[in-house]
Amino acid sequence: MRLAGLLVPALIGSAIALTGCTRETPGTAMAPPGVTALPQSDEDQITDLVERFEQAWNNLRFGELRDLMCTEMRGQSEFDEDALQEARSGSGRLDLAITELAITGDTAEAVIENDGDDPDDIAFLREEDEWKWCEF
Secondary structure (H helix, E strand, O other): HHHHHHHHHHHHHHHHHHHHHOOOOOOOOOOOOOOOOOOOHHHHHHHHHHHHHHHHHHHOOOHHHHOOOOOOOOOOOHHHHHHHHHHHHHHOOEEEEEEEEEEEEEEEEEEEEEEEEEEEEEEEEOOOEEEEEEEO
């Protein structure tokens, strides 16, 4: 019992002392200067690209949509801003989901469904260290 009588006050004292060792500061935590975030995986980059493609289409931001396309695709008249706007007026919003993704070097193939059906095979190409939508 004597040991318990000594340990309990010591543990309580330690807990009280440690409570003062924490500190909260306002604002967002940031990495120290010179430290960069880990790069996203190819899978994460392509998933992000598909999400941005969907948002640009749904919000009628065709310039942004074209920025997500590969050079070859942007060179086709059917993918200029006027053609995209016309295509969008004849169709609805997108709700895209990647169901399969295979990456080989600087190319990738994905099966993408819109609103849970109508799967399409979509090609992606890495241009200047950035993944681009490249299906036409």
